[in-house]
Amino acid sequence: MATTPTDRRTMLARRLRVDIDTAAFPASQYQRLMGVQELKPIDELRTESDEAYEDDGAARESVTGYNWRLEVKILHSTNAAGTALDPVHAFLQTKYHAAKNGVANGEFGVRWYDRNGVGDAKEGRAYVKQWSPDGGNGGAQDTVSIVIQGQGPLDAEVTNPVADLTPAVTGLAPAGGPTAGGNLVNVYGTHLAGTTGATGVKFGANNAENYMVVSDSHIVATAPAGVAGTVQVSVTTPDGTSPNVNADNYTYA
Structure with a gap:
């Protein structure tokens, strides 16, 4: 008797990746959280008794909102x-201590x-609510249990990067420079x-004098000379050229 072929692939827990935005708002520079040993994303409804x-x-309950958080265990790492x-x-550890003086x-x-x-x-805004080294014997790895607590809405409509x-x-930082060029510009992005x-x-139409790829989300480029006005800073890889958006505007003055 013929067996039924498998037509699905079971997903693995390790498929999930977490990125942390390390830039100061409104700039954005997502960097991957490395050393994740366990990850539990939690999105739950907040309820109150509605019994009459x-x-x-x-028992009867009424939904009054929701909250979300990430419970993460990381292998505390160095370079x-x-x-x-x-x-x-x-x-993350610095942000945990900063929150002690106010969540904002x-x-x-x-x-x-x-x-x-x-x-x-x-995607959403959050703060580190818990930073707890797990301890262990002298031969144990240094793991830290973290709770990244959501602040405000969780945007579930973000395109998978x-x-x-x-x-x-x-x-861009800075988002402008002299017409003579020659200054360093941090280009932030994805891929x-x-x-x-x-x-x-x-x-614009001019190649950067030179550039260095720091990471998948960061390039340091030397601006070429240009005429006064605003141009688009674009990045090209084998997968294409970055689309024109307001965030890539660079102003020569």
Whole structure:
């Protein structure tokens, strides 16, 4: 007797990836949270009792809102040289301490998504509500349990950043410079790692004098000379050229 072929693929828990926005609002620079050992995204309804006499003692609840959070366990890590903490881990720990003086001081952007590009991403503002080293014996790894507590709405309509590998520019720092050029410009975005060649970064019609790809979300470029006015900074990789958006406007003055 013929067996029925399997027509599905079971998804793995490790498919989920978390990015932390380490830039100061309104700029945006998402960096991947590395060393994730466990991840539990929680999105739950907030309810209150809505029971009345006519319910004859039966429980009834009314939904009054919702809350969301990420419960994460990370392998506390350093850089490859062992001389400094992983920058995203250090950022989260700093934000935890900042929140002690007011939640607004510790807020940042966070998003999570399927690393295979399946489905949409979720994104929102949050703060670190819990930073708890797990301890252990002398031979144990240093793990930290973190609660990233949502602040305000959770946007579930965000496009999965790995669903389309076309590069995108999400911010410039500074967003302008002299017509003589020669100044360094931080180009922030997504899918920037594949940028190569003289035409990889352009200021309007002119190639950047030079550039260095720092990470998938960060390029440092030297602005070429230009005429007074606003031009588009574009990034090109084998997957395409970044679309024109307001965030890529660079003004020569």
